[in-house]
Amino acid sequence: MRVAVLFFEGSEKKVEVVVKSGTPSLRALGQDYWSELVACCGATILSHISNDQMDAYLLSESSLFVWPDRLLMITCGNITLVDSVIHFLDQQGQGCVDMITYQRKNEYQSHLQKTAFEEDVERLNLRLPGKAFRLGHLDGHHNYVWHMDKVYQPVEDDITTELLMYHIEGEAADYLRGSDQTIEGIRQHLQLDALFPEFEFDEFLFEPFGYSMNAIRGDQYITMHITPQDGTSYVSFETDIDIPNECPELLNRFTDILNPSSFDLITFNADPKIALQPDVACVAHNQQQLKCGFKMEFQHFIKMAKNIGPALEI
Amino acid sequence: MRVAVLFFEGSEKKVEVVVKSGTPSLRALGQDYWSELVACCGATILSHISNDQMDAYLLSESSLFVWPDRLLMITCGNITLVDSVIHFLDQQGQGCVDMITYQRKNEYQSHLQKTAFEEDVERLNLRLPGKAFRLGHLDGHHNYVWHMDKVYQPVEDDITTELLMYHIEGEAADYLRGSDQTIEGIRQHLQLDALFPEFEFDEFLFEPFGYSMNAIRGDQYITMHITPQDGTSYVSFETDIDIPNECPELLNRFTDILNPSSFDLITFNADPKIALQPDVACVAHNQQQLKCGFKMEFQHFIKMAKNIGPALEI
Numbered sequence: 001m002r003v004a005v006l007f008f009e010g011s012e013k014k015v016e017v018v019v020k021s022g023t024p025s026l027r028a029l030g031q032d033y034w035s036e037l038v039a040c041c042g043a044t045i046l047s048h049i050s051n052d053q054m055d056a057y058l059l060s061e062s063s064l065f066v067w068p069d070r071l072l073m074i075t076c077g078n079i080t081l082v083d084s085v086i087h088f089l090d091q092q093g094q095g096c097v098d099m100i101t102y103q104r105k106n107e108y109q110s111h112l113q114k115t116a117f118e119e120d121v122e123r124l125n126l127r128l129p130g131k132a133f134r135l136g137h138l139d140g141h142h143n144y145v146w147h148m149d150k151v152y153q154p155v156e157d158d159i160t161t162e163l164l165m166y167h168i169e170g171e172a173a174d175y176l177r178g179s180d181q182t183i184e185g186i187r188q189h190l191q192l193d194a195l196f197p198e199f200e201f202d203e204f205l206f207e208p209f210g211y212s213m214n215a216i217r218g219d220q221y222i223t224m225h226i227t228p229q230d231g232t233s234y235v236s237f238e239t240d241i242d243i244p245n246e247c248p249e250l251l252n253r254f255t256d257i258l259n260p261s262s263f264d265l266i267t268f269n270a271d272p273k274i275a276l277q278p279d280v281a282c283v284a285h286n287q288q289q290l291k292c293g294f295k296m297e298f299q300h301f302i303k304m305a306k307n308i309g310p311a312l313e314i
Numbered sequence: 315m316r317v318a319v320l321f322f323e324g325s326e327k328k329v330e331v332v333v334k335s336g337t338p339s340l341r342a343l344g345q346d347y348w349s350e351l352v353a354c355c356g357a358t359i360l361s362h363i364s365n366d367q368m369d370a371y372l373l374s375e376s377s378l379f380v381w382p383d384r385l386l387m388i389t390c391g392n393i394t395l396v397d398s399v400i401h402f403l404d405q406q407g408q409g410c411v412d413m414i415t416y417q418r419k420n421e422y423q424s425h426l427q428k429t430a431f432e433e434d435v436e437r438l439n440l441r442l443p444g445k446a447f448r449l450g451h452l453d454g455h456h457n458y459v460w461h462m463d464k465v466y467q468p469v470e471d472d473i474t475t476e477l478l479m480y481h482i483e484g485e486a487a488d489y490l491r492g493s494d495q496t497i498e499g500i501r502q503h504l505q506l507d508a509l510f511p512e513f514e515f516d517e518f519l520f521e522p523f524g525y526s527m528n529a530i531r532g533d534q535y536i537t538m539h540i541t542p543q544d545g546t547s548y549v550s551f552e553t554d555i556d557i558p559n560e561c562p563e564l565l566n567r568f569t570d571i572l573n574p575s576s577f578d579l580i581t582f583n584a585d586p587k588i589a590l591q592p593d594v595a596c597v598a599h600n601q602q603q604l605k606c607g608f609k610m611e612f613q614h615f616i617k618m619a620k621n622i623g624p625a626l627e628i
Contacts, residue, residue, distance in 0.1 A: 106453065108452045108453050109424075109452065110423075110424055110425040111424040111425040111427065111430050112430075113425065116425050116426075118628070121628075131627065132627065132628045133625040133626060133627055133628065134625060134626045134628055135625045135626075136622075137480075137481065137575075137576075137622065138422045138423065138545070138546060139420065139422050139455065139480055139481075139546075139576070140454070140576070140616075141453065144628075166451075166453055167451065167453075231452070232452060232453075261451075262451075262453070262454070262597075281595060281618045282618065282619075283576075283597075283616045283617075283618060283619060284619065284622050285619075285621050285622065286621065286622050286623060286624060286625055287624075287625070288624065288625035296625075298625075302454075302597045302616065303597075304595045304596065304597060305596075305597060305598065305599075307599050307600065308450075308451065308598045308599060308600050309600060310600060310601075310602065311447040311448060311449045311600055311601070311602035311610075311612075312447060312448045312449075313445065313446070313447055314432070314435075314446045314447065314448055314458075
């Protein structure tokens with residue numbers, strides 16, 4: 001049972017809620033409110049940063065971002081994010097919701113999760129009738145999304161890019177798995193200061209390894225979570241910045257540095273470019289225009305690799 | 315919950331047991347014995363064929379083959395094969411076992427299974443200490459194997475080739491998913507008579523679709539199981555014939571006819587060749603010399619496909 005015990009599911013569940021115009025500011029609910037909300041699914045707030053437009057909380061399992069009219073919560077591990085979503089709907093009243101998406105990313109070990117996506121959807125549908133989709137093949141990487149069944153028109157800069165990297169290798173990966181890494185060292189390996197010079201950072205280093213980062217600038221965010229364990233390593237990066245115009249080399253910089261053997265690119269109303277190495281191929285690509293105003297796109301890339309080393313003894 | 319209700323897990327669990335020299339013939343145990351054994355995991359015998367060297371039973375969920383000194387049982391769906399294995403060990407006494415391998419193939423929806431591989435291994439290890447391995451990446455196709463921790467020397471022709479095909483497409487796939495298929499029509503589409511002219515066949519057509527086949531010749535077997543449902547289609551083929559010498563075009567004939575978007579090739583002491591189309595690549599390949607005398611090899615192939623169609627509404 002070695003694998004099950006040591007295993008940590010890095011891949012995330014994610015919820016985004018936009019409240020109706022006229023709803024009191026979500027930021028005014030205060031940190032105690034958000035502490036209680038994240039506790040509903042078993043997470044705690046580790047630290048937070050704020051500016052005049054938003055609050056960013058670093059959680060024991062990923063991140064929470066709060067704007068006056070919007071919240072975005074991401075959880076990893078075996079955390080039941082749906083419990084926090086239901087809590088929010090009960091506390092604030094589902095009538096205040098203008099748009100909600102709930103997403104589950106590809107899991108390494110779905111059978112170790114407390115709930116399946118279909119069960120989460122069943123609970124959500126009892127509160128807010130919605131629609132659910134799977135992008136990608138069931139037996140390959142895939143991504144589930146549920147959204148409230150209501151027309152919504154996102155503002156023009158409401159775009160999201162998610163880059164999910166699996167099986168990282170090379171110098172940076174070795175450093176991330178090493179016993180003497182520091183926050184400063186990780187930032188240097190990932191070139192974060194060079195890539196995001198104007199952002200304010202909040203970071204946390206887990207024991208014995210693992211790194212979480214939020215960064216904000218105005219109303220924009222960046223978040224990155226690293227589960228470096230060999231064999232099930234996983235790095236997620238997400239942002240709402242306009243990558244093609246602001247940082248066109250961003251995605252390739254990360255895939256070059258972290259050298260994943262496979263990765264997924266998921267976008268909402270965004271179309272960032274990624275230049276593929278000759279040994280990398282797209283093995284699944286589909287897209288869906290969601291009624292809630294987002295064009296969601298899923299691409300799964302794999303590095304051709306004849307030999308992946310010896311079998312794993314478990 | 316549409317997906318969960320309609321979903322059938324085609325991918326198999328498999329056990330192979332060799333009993334020690336001097337053990338009474340397993341064939342002499344008779345059909346009643348095997349009916350009881352397969353009932354332990356919820357399966358039933360649909361039909362059987364025999365010759366002077368072996369018995370082949372077609373099951374409600376896959377197949378059982380019995381030789382005087384060996385048994386091979388394959389189950390699909392949500393059947394707990396490990397229950398039948400434990401029953402056999404209890405009935406016959408684990409002291410009679412010379413070699414045992416227990417395998418679980420890549421599952422579409424592992425969270426819908428009643429047990430995980432690690433749980434099966436825990437139960438098996440209580441009877442017979444063993445070793446367990448995973449071949450392939452956890453987030454891609456992979457194959458689990460457990461074997462008794464005992465040196466064993468298989469006879470020279472004890473070789474196995476498994477070809478597992480996912481997401482079949484094209485004329486044969488359409489026929490298999492159609493409402494008016496017949497056993498004769500399936501044999502023609504798959505060219506079974508031409509490929510295996512000397513074998514005796516036993517076949518079953520499920521409602522509304524699905525096809526299972528055993529075929530035997532002397533002490534050799536072929537077995538094929540088709541779950542054609544669109545989106546989670548799966549075809550498994552397995553044999554102990556010496557493919558390179560007896561039927562070198564076999565694997566490519568099946569991948570040409572069934573046109574899977576991904577497939578796994580798993581071998582035990584066998585090295586059949588497969589010629590890849592230009593749009594197909596191997597994305598994971600590893601091998602393991604098992605202490606029980608088998609060199610096990612796993613290869614996962616994927617067809618490069620930019621667009622896999624629209625998202626699936628669930």
